[in-house]
Amino acid sequence: MKNVVFFSLFVLANFLGTNSFYSQNAHTLFSLKVVGIEAGEWFSFKDNLGRETSTNHSGTFNLGGFSQGSRYEISQKNGTRNCKLIYNEGTVTATPMIVVANCSKEAPIPITIFSLKTTGIEVGEWFTFKDNLGRETSVNHSTTSNLGGFTQGLQYNITQTKGSRNCKLSLNEGTVTSNVVTVLADCSKTFVTPSNPSNPTTNNNEANQKTFDLVSRSEDKKTFGILAESGTPAIGGVVATGVTEGQFVAYMTSAKVDPNHDGKSRQIMWFNRGNGKSALVSSGSDGKSGDKDSFNPVISYNGYTVAFESFATNLVQDDTNKVSDVFYWNLLNSTVKCVTCHGNYPSDSPTISGDGNWIAFQSSANNLTSGVEGNSTVNVYLANLNSGEIILLSKDPKTGKGVGGSHPSVSADGSRVAFYSYSDKLVEGDGNKLWDIFVWERGNPNLRRVSLTSDGMERDQGDESASRVVKPTISGNGKFVTFATTATNMSGSPTNKQQHIYVAEVDTGRLIRASKNADGVPGNGNSPISQGERIPISHDGYWITFTTDATNLGGKLVVKNIIGGETHSVQTTGRIGTPTISRDGKCIAFPAGDKLDTRFHSSGIFASCLKP
Structure with a gap:
């Protein structure tokens, strides 16, 4: 039976502009991500405007627009079992929202409650903070506020959006664990700056x-x-x-x-x-x-x-x-x-070839190419900037239909693209029911699955959630792909259940574990720090840069040669964001x-x- 999704006519009318309601008020588009649906099952969801969405397969679906400033609520109408709904109610902001419905038979995704402790606010002052889910918290006095729940295993980020001055934020970004987090915002007019090395512009470990x-x-x-x-x-x-x-x-x-x-x-x-x-x-x-x-x-x-x-x-x-x-x-x-x-639905997550002629991206639009008509699943595409041609990459080789893929990375000449997908229809023998990383190659009708173990077997789930997001990176020469996983049966498998970095050689299937020290000991903390974070790699595939909270890899931000093992420590302390690396691996840029x-x-x- 083909995958089918029904949307109410009210949603479609609004999206196509036949209803004038949203032309009069600013509105925000919402999506519904459904996971855990098995063959033969149907689930229906309904919003507080009376619009319904029904599906018989996991995927991400457009819910239509909600007026900014109004309240939204999405509930389950029927289905084989109750789904766990996350981010399904609140006030509509300008930030697009993805409501998650976990319909898996196993236990629902756990949530951790966060708080925000603000200090140093004086009489008459207002400060506003916003999380990466679009939720805002405004305060006019020093206090501790409830920020709501965050899904364990995903990333969180709290930033300041308004205020009389910039507050110093601590513990405001990272990966959600089961530990309760209180984000600190010091809004004092003066605050003590942590001590720095005598020459903070120079790395003391590197001559x-x-x-x-x-x-x-x-x-x-x-x-x-x-x-x-x-x-x-x-x-x-x-x-x-x-x-x-x-x-x-x-x-x-x-x-x-x-x-x-x-x-x-x-x-x-x-x-x-x-x-x-x-x-x-x-x-x-x-x-x-x-x-x-x-x-x-x-x-x-x-x-x-x-x-x-x-x-x-x-x-x-x-x-x-x-x-x-x-x-x-x-x-x-x-x-x-x-x-x-x-396109008639969102497109995002672009990556550009080194020569600047190709852009790979993900999109839930169903009118960019053939093979996705009537399909609201996110797929991976490659655009030729010279000719305007757009190619569907994440498709079933038997039917030519898009079956889902996300977060692509393109080689320097646009001839190869790496991406991840939960679909088991992209290659033969995909039976682990987990995400995998695939490489598309121009002129080759078959995709390659590169997220296999060192002996060519399927990897296990490790300590990962069913909805894990993975962002692979392909080297400019198209020969190597980096990714991170907590799987326990990879090359020289660690037993510490941490996230580790692997580099797959596309043409040979060779797998290199990169998050280890000079003695071959795996990192004793997550590498990279955030779940599924990209690991940038140089054009020749020899140099990578990544964040880590391991204490035995040389620093919190490092640059490493995966062939010779040479490691440069860039930063050992402080808040570090996802880095990026130059073509030859000589320079990096990073948030700090x-x-x-x-x-x-x-x-x-x-x-x-x-x-x-």
Whole structure:
């Protein structure tokens, strides 16, 4: 029986614009992610507007729009058993929301309650904080507030969005465990800065370490994008006349580091470390910044092309689909073009080839190519920026139909793409009923599954949730793929149940465990720190960079040669975000909570080149 999803006519009418309700009020699109449905089962869900969604398979489905400022509630109407609903009620904000319905027969996904302790707030002051689920908490006095529940095993992030001044946040990001967390926000006018090394711009463990360069700043060096406002850097630039490796960094920030930045939405910036000049990437032809949030920039090897996702509607003409889309910007002509604005559902998570000619991305649209008609499942696509062709990659080789895939990574010439999927229809013999990582290759009708053990067997589930998100990375030459898992039967399998990093050699099936020290002892903590976090890898596949909370791998942020084992410790303490690495592995960029650049008293996005 084919997979079927029914949506109420009311939802469809609103989405297509035949109902004027949302044309009068700002609205936010909601999605429903359903997991754990088995063959032959049907489940139905209903929202407080009377709209229904029915499905007979796991997947992510569009629920339609909700008016911002109103209350939303999604409940289960019927089904074989009760599903565990998460994030299914609250107040609608401008942030798109994914409601989770765990319909598995096993125990529901556990939740951990978080609190926010604010101090240093004076009479008449208001401060507002926001989590990565779109929930806001506003306070006008020092107190402890309930932030609600977070799903264990997923990432959490709490940032400050409003206030008389910037508060110092602690314990505000990481992976949700069973331990109750109280996020600390010190909003005092003065606070004690933790002690730093005598020369914080130099890594004391590396004789050839260069200074840290704060890139999340304005050209006049007066405005800075602190860690709470900035993230997801991408580094580009290859050695050429007047250009050094890692000279260009793209990043996301809500700080007004550019005159045309509206200071309200998250925007994409491009920074030239050679001359301190910057450019607003997420802007329309009139130079104005995007009217809604933009995320996840990626950059070509030469640093001249940046791809990103955005909810903005003013970056290009005729962007009327009211969902997130994939865009790209080119330095030479300072123009923004859209890859998916004709799509009828959201597109995001772009990755760009080193040559800047290809963009791989994920989308739940069912009108981008053939093979996805009537299908609301998220699939992986590859777009040719020269011809405009879009290719469906995550498809059943027997039927040609899209069966689901996410978080792609593309090689330098666009000939190979790695992505992850829960589907068992992409290759023969997939029987572990878990996520796997696949590699698509141009000219080869068959995908390769690379997330196998060192002896070619299927891996076990380890300590992972049924809805784990995994973000693989493929090397520029297309020969290596990095990923992280807690599986216990991988190469030289550790028994400590920590998340470990593996590098799969695509053509041979060889598997390398990277999160081990010089003696071959596996890390005694999670690597990387966040669940399924990307592990950047150089073009030749020899160098990787990653975060770790292991105490036996040399630091909290390291750069490692997976062939020779050479390891460079970049940071040993502080809050560190997901890093990125340059083409030849000589430079990295990363978010940090410490003030690493002694020229500026600010946290933010830093770049550092490890070799002279």
